[in-house]
Amino acid sequence: MFTPSERAIAAGGQPIADLMSRALGNPHLISLAAGFVDQSSLPVETMRVATEKVLGDPQRAQTALQYGENAGLPLFRDLILSRLRQADDLTNHPLTTQNVVVTAGSNQLLNLIAEVLLDPGDIALCAAPSYLVWTGVVKGVGARSLGIATDDQGLIPEALDAELARLESIGELERVKLIYVIPYFDNPRGISMPDARRAAVVEIAQRWSKHHPIHVLSDNAYRELRYRGDDIPDTITHDSMLETVIVAGTFSKSFAPGIRLGYGVLPAHLVGPVTDIKSNIDFGSPCLNQHIMAEVISSGLYDAQVHRVCDNYQHKLQVMLTACDEHLSRIDGVHWVRPDGGLYVWVELPASLDAGSHGELFEVALREGVFYVPGECCFAAEGAPSRPNSMRLSFGVQSPEGIRTGIAALARAIDEVARRQAA
Ligand SMILES: Cc1ncc(COP(=O)(O)O)c(C=O)c1O
Structure with a gap:
């Protein structure tokens, strides 16, 4: 029987891999999980121009290849x-x-x-x-x-x-x-x-x-x-x-x-x-x-691209924060960080709500059509304790409409789980 090396075994079993495969089973899901970048602002034209410049100079092209x-x-x-x-x-x-x-x-x-x-x-x-x-x-x-x-x-x-x-x-x-x-x-x-x-x-x-x-x-x-x-x-x-x-x-x-x-x-x-x-x-x-x-x-094309993506992400971040204000602020004990940059918004729920990948909320959220990274995946195995009531939301990939729909779905899922707990 084949047994991989100890290193290969240690590299396996990442919680995020299991999570992704469960979520990718449903193509209609709104992913607020992946830390991917915005598809529409990828620098296609910039890359074409720069590649032509490099390959257009035969000597440079040979060195580059x-x-x-x-x-x-x-x-x-x-x-x-x-x-x-x-x-x-x-x-x-x-x-x-x-x-x-x-x-x-x-x-x-x-x-x-x-x-x-x-x-x-x-x-x-x-x-x-x-x-x-x-x-x-x-x-x-x-x-x-x-x-x-x-x-x-x-x-x-x-x-x-x-x-x-x-x-x-x-x-x-x-x-x-x-x-x-x-x-x-x-x-x-x-x-x-x-x-x-x-x-x-x-x-x-x-x-x-x-x-x-x-x-x-x-x-x-x-x-x-x-x-x-x-x-x-x-x-x-x-x-x-x-x-x-x-x-x-x-x-x-x-x-x-x-x-x-x-x-x-x-x-x-x-x-x-x-x-x-x-x-x-x-x-x-x-x-x-x-x-x-x-x-x-x-x-100078790089600086121009950085400006473009920052404008785009600034807008998407604002859309996500506004959607959180609209849908999550009415739920007692829900807090989120308002970042000045990056790609993520971190949300903490009341301590009684388990946002973990095997918890009720994760399942209900999938059913509502939205997917997030459970905060528990982001804690080291030792040291300061994990917060199972936390989640990471990414605004990088989704359109503004997708972000709004995703946060509304998440709020419905939180409501439902909180209601079940109260019953
Ligand atoms: C904090 C941090 N470091 C490093 C990386 C790795 O990025 P890359 O290998 O694409 O440079 C990522 C990607 O999400 C990240 O979030």
Whole structure:
């Protein structure tokens, strides 16, 4: 009988996979679940223009169709670096192009970092709740995810400090290798960490690096999807020697996930190990895509696209919040976050209502024609407890009409379950 490797077994059984297959059985369902981007604003024309430009120059076309550098096309890495320098004041920062590694989406970077930093039994700390794929990645390398308490400004530094002290007291500090944060409009709650908290997390990581460096992985997937308010300096600005912070970036949310381009900004000591593992996987991310993306950025088409998608998402976010006001605010004990960016709205129900994938509400919602990500899927197996009464709603994929219909259906489902409970 065939038995897959322990790693393959650890990679299976993700709650979201089961959920998706149950929901995809019904094509009429309104999905407020998937974190996909808006189909209608994908940059088809921009891609056509940039691809023609790259392939129209025979020499460039040949280079683009060849293998490229493992760490990524130098021109593309330079462009990524100059965008980082435009976004933040990094005047005296030691960051150079050598610190930038291009990956196949930021998900590959998350996997590479887990491979490089985590041995089986090691611990990665994250917010409770956090990006559900990340906890799967940690589990996949045989390590443990441990959730830290959060409030409406994200991970609470005092709780992080207290958890590290607790782990030290039980002899487990040596196993802690990484703190994972999503500082901009996080997945799943859509909230951002203020600058002071970012600084505090870096300071705490450095102070507790008693046995070995504890790195901070700052996943900036949603940074460019801001619809309101001022940008916040990146976590990396609090690591003046570039020793502690790893930045994960992606062009999936701001441009197109189909281009599968992300990147890491790494402390120098991690570049070798990360590229060594990457060369075992693919010897470099798709070269043609990097040439096209470099063309998109340098021609100014990228900024134009980011403006377009932000306008579109700002509208859809407003539609979702208005629909929540209209349909959910009359239900006692229902609260939701009003994000300034990103793709998600996080809803919390009264504690007595179980929004989990095996709970009554999930079934009734499916019957009413709507589908969401149960918040319970977004909590690490250890640490701060899961909130089974929570759900993540995405406004990225649905049309404004779909969002309105979906929220109305969700409200009917909540009403029905609450009524049954009261009976
Ligand atoms: C927080 C976060 N990080 C990383 C990713 C991975 O995106 P990609 O691999 O497309 O860059 C996602 C995708 O949803 C995400 O939500």
